[in-house]
Amino acid sequence: MRYAAAFGMKFSARGVDVTFESCTYNQLTFKKENNLVFDVDIPCIGTAGRFKYNLKTGSSSGDDELYGLAQLAKQYLEKTNATLSKNWSTYRRKILIFPLSWYTDWAGFAGMAMVGCAPRHDCYTWINPGVADDKPDMPVVFQELGHNIGLAHSSRVVCDNRGNCARDEYGDPVDPMGATWPNDPQKHVVCTNAAQSYKAGWSSPTQGGHLSLTKDLTPGVPRVFTLPAMALNKANMLRIITDRKNPSVNNATTELQQRALFVSYRVHEYNETANGIPANLDTPPIVLAMLTDNKPPPEIRTWGVLNGSFTQLLPDLGGVSIQLKSKTPQAATVSVCWFLSIVESSGDQSMCSDGLDNDCDGLVDAEDPDCKAILQPPPKKPSRPPNSPPPQQQQIF
Template sequence: MAGAGTASLRSSIFWTLSIRFMGVVLLALHSDAHTSKIFDVKLVVLNAPRLGRQLVGNVSYHARKPSNTGEFVLYSLVFGPNAIKPGPELQTGTRVYLIVDLDLSGFIPDAANQGAAGASGTLYVTSWVLNSDGVSNDPLNPNSNVYYTGFRPLMLSTAVWVVNEVCGTSVEGTLTVEDVSGILFGPPPGAALRSPGPLDQHRPLLGLNRLLYECSYGNIILKRSNTIILSLSLPCGGTRPNNATWNSTSGACGDNELLGWMEYAVSNTHQVLGIDPSQFRRRVLVLPSASGTGGSLCPSWQQRGSYGCDENQGCDIWVRGERDHLLQWLLAQIGASMLLQPATSSANPSGVNPLVSSGQPTDPSCALGSAEGDYQCFNGPNAFKLLLASPWKQVYDDSNLVVGVKETVTLRPAALSANNLLLVVSKRKPSPSTAPRPLYGQYRAPVGGDAGLPAAVAGRLVLHSVNVDSPPLGLEPGTPTVLLAALDVGQSYRFQPAKVLVRFKSWTPPDKKDVGGVTGGSATVSICRYDGLSETGKCQDGIDNDCDGLTDEDDPDCQTKDKAS
């Protein structure tokens, strides 16, 4: 369903970019003003840094380029004014051809551009195109080391470094290796369930391993045996393999710092401990909230990471080491490494088309949204894209639904059953210039991995959509999800793009045998297709045209001078 539309889009993008790229190649090769060169590279894409409910920076693009020694060197990309603006089709691990202006780039040892005017470690890109060898014809390819593709569970392999010393000075109040291990895996095996001292209110009720397991229904697995957690002492500064410098004392937090710190962690671990971190596909740097010499590292944001993950080189995550939030921030960035975009909320309550979102991670029902303190799983469209959730009921507005006729469905808690979605696939175009939109519905009971849901969405029927006509799946580029509504019992919502009214009819409590309420009960939901917002003008057709439960003369809309119509 989704794959065909996205595959067609990818093909269209590829050929459009290819034609433009060839034109730029011809111009570049015949230009005497600057020296240009074509590089075949793999990308590293870093998502926008986040501070609470806000994105506080921009996506950045980098390229792994093989050197003369056979090693891969990571360069930052600067796109010229005539280069095509990068989009979500570019992700970590994507292969592209770059036309690089050597005179405006930084020094590249194997390109002999010693007089280059660009900043160290940069490639100045005048044009680019996807490398067809790096574009998968099957976005649901089962052979993956870094993505769950629906065929077998994904075993995460993770290296974590906890920065506890900066420029020779110990960081006060930072998390320890033991603290981070507890957040990832819960208390050590054999530990008492409760400390003999005062109850630690900061310790999460579950580890990241259990949260991932429950939110993926056992399909994403984090084990101690596939994880290393090490302390790290960052020096005052250093030079990256691309000749760019980084420091850790002045509060700087540019891409050279992030990538330089990670490169140092990898090389230092290899040299000092004899451990090759390249075997771990996901690498995490836990930054201190405050350092002993120059203030906190990256004080302007709390989390950042890779958009997508390279099958061979893996991907990176940076998070601030705050005990109350680390669990949720790690889940958010793991989601981003699986091609999830920020979970936004609607800026237009009526749900008109086109969908208008806040543009910020403000959805309280998703790890990719406004997760502040507690924890929850992924929202409906994100769980669907990850191939974790599937529709319990899927309807098409033009074939399954008759105007005015209600269809009823019972939904189990999303955290307890993979078959938890109500999915409405719309074929209706509200106007020639707007595409149809899918509608996702979930009953989000505060149980399992959703036990930390905030009150605004806990126990409610949560509705989402996305600004694409076909729901993305698997390795297809993600799109920001849009929270439309969180309905309580008795409330309804009109989704105008599909002309569908969804109502949370009733809630059935857990069975009496479930004393603790861990099964969450169930939600009875009705869905109805309407062809107008009122019955007026259609009072003799025997149809409940506005889906309010009243037909013709029984509807107050018809108790007017329009009754005769």
Template sequence: MNEVVATEDIVRASARGLRNKLDKAIPGSSASSSSGSDGRRRLLADGVDEVYTEAPNALRAVVYLVDFCGWKNPFRSPQEFRKYLFANETGALEANLQSYYGTCSYGKATWDPANVVVVGPIQLECQGRMAGGTGIPFNAATSCSLSEEMYWTRAAEQQGQQLAVRDPKLKEILQFTKRRRSMVILPSDAKCGFSGHGDQACQDICSTVVMARNGVPNIYSMFHELQHNYGLGHAGRAANPYGDGSDPMGTHASINSGLQCHNAPQNWRMGWAGPIPGGHLTAANFTPAANRLTLTIPAASTSDQNMVILRLGLQSPQPGAPAIAYPNYFISYRVRNATFGGYDSGLPAAFHRKVTIHAYNGTTDDRDGNTTSLQDAGPRFTRPDSAFPAGDGWMAPFSPLDPATGLGGGLRVRVVSTSATSAVVELCRMYAQTEGVRGSADCRTNLDRDCDGLIGAADPDCK
């Protein structure tokens, strides 16, 4: 597929509203936020699967610096912008995109200077109608809607094709039409109330539009939007689709300071990280007489085997095993890295040396529409389990055991200890919400079916 046709695909897809955005308004901005995203996953057509299997995913990208409406891009040469993209440039930021991909993916994805080129500044029209049969009007002097974004991407790609005639490296990169990234850096004066937008799970040209607010692009926003291109949705908490501060697909206050890598289910989904040995658990790993496990989880910065996955709604990992609707929980441990440019060197203090618990009922398919949800982080959980007065325990909502399969129940998690490199956690599957009632057979079993640490008749429920 040639590039003109590929950019037409962007126009058609975007016209259907298939675009995701980081829709946090910029404080003090008089521009209105463009329409489009409500935090839900927006899918484009099927294409190349970028989930890691055996070989690193070498990302290809063209970054366009653009001028329009008399507004100048703050970066007047490609060289000025490269410090945001690559680690070995003069004045390179700690949180550059090359480090984000190479470090946060454990080397499973690369943003290499050999595969990324910066073009511009190039001059675009201020208003008009898009050519190529679409006729969609745009007016960047007053608006920053999907129409303007489609025009910027399409026009930049067309100029890129023209410049490639005398630029062999640009020509080579433009030949990649499957999941090639096309990032447009806007002037600071553009009438946009967002930090960035990015196509999600795209097939051909994956477009991203980023503001250079006050002359400084937000690396966090750039990575966030590029990860929409990778197929990731937002990282939420409760009703807030951006509420997970442990993940760059959620809310992050700092700009361009250190690397904040992904939460456990996002990493698992992309194939960047997986469970510890023996750490992919189903209901088969528990019985009423042996319903408690103690596991050591390494910090995410030390290993790509760094999580426990609990699927208590699945009887066993065997294909076709009985299953019920039940949350899948991902438990991991995060430590802020003191090394410059290290994994999680930009992790917010609220998640430093914290065991995080996420729910994610999706798969490793990058067309999966499920999003991740932070449940809590401890020790000192925000919603501590009352059975543990120290506040180091967390309890999942209880689901009555399914009479046909015996699946369901509940989960209690207790943080036993934490260190600079690992955390020890105790996981207990609940078969009941109380041990029983006084005089009942349940109170004579010498079991801890409700996981409160009290056995049988010693439990106050039985007295």
């Protein structure tokens, strides 16, 4: 039986190399001279180092099989290429490809990888293709290598018609770290969302697009931004810090986690992160909304009808509203507005004449129905009827 052990890998002319070059804006490349691929003959059942493996049925945890494959790769190089064997620890990626379910379906995964890789430590990815497959599944490979880099899955919160909500770990349908699969991975490239791309250090906010909600925005005053399509420019997003405890914009890498909203424009055809820290699997990036200005708005399966705006309430900070103003194939214009009140006026008449959009709904002062009851003049009191003339005295004759 054979398996392939690869240190980096060039699967095809439009495979993992093109995908990573496109999604990283040519910052991460898979050079041919570094893509070493080996076919190794191995027994289906045996011992490799301290691992007793059974590639027919698996073991209780599967660890012996997974790490046994890695040990067999080491042993192969020790026998065939002393130079490569000596440099084993310098290879940043070890991709182990084997149809683990060739005999019985014991593995239960298409791919698995370590999340975040320390320098000079083994960093493994396991790909489990079908027996009849002639090449690995490109989105699976990309996702697992994304884990190596330090990325978590791209998730979202899904609610049913009863209002019950739960996090779908793979819920982003337009991100390979979620659950998107292009129809033809050899011809089409699908890249990560803004939060993941920022985390990986591949892309960054636009000029002036790295914002602290409480320091860079004025309540009730929307700011307008133009965002290039993510495919066209690596400086392509807004990062809006909504963290009350850590509100400052810090362009340097930092170990402090920070709550933030990412806004980007994606035109769809359908541990080397920026701070060197692997993703927290308990708090993965969550896609909150997809916006459109199409008329009529499209209805997306599991999403419903798309909106043109998104509002998020923030503990102790009011909330933020993001509205899509317009779009072309090259760029989108959005407005961002911070509000402290969920209505234009909370009973204070001055809020209906302050020139601010206090609830960030796009209607200012008297334009907002919230102010009609406050600004409407009181009804006029009915005029007092004239006094009746005094009764005339009757004369008796």
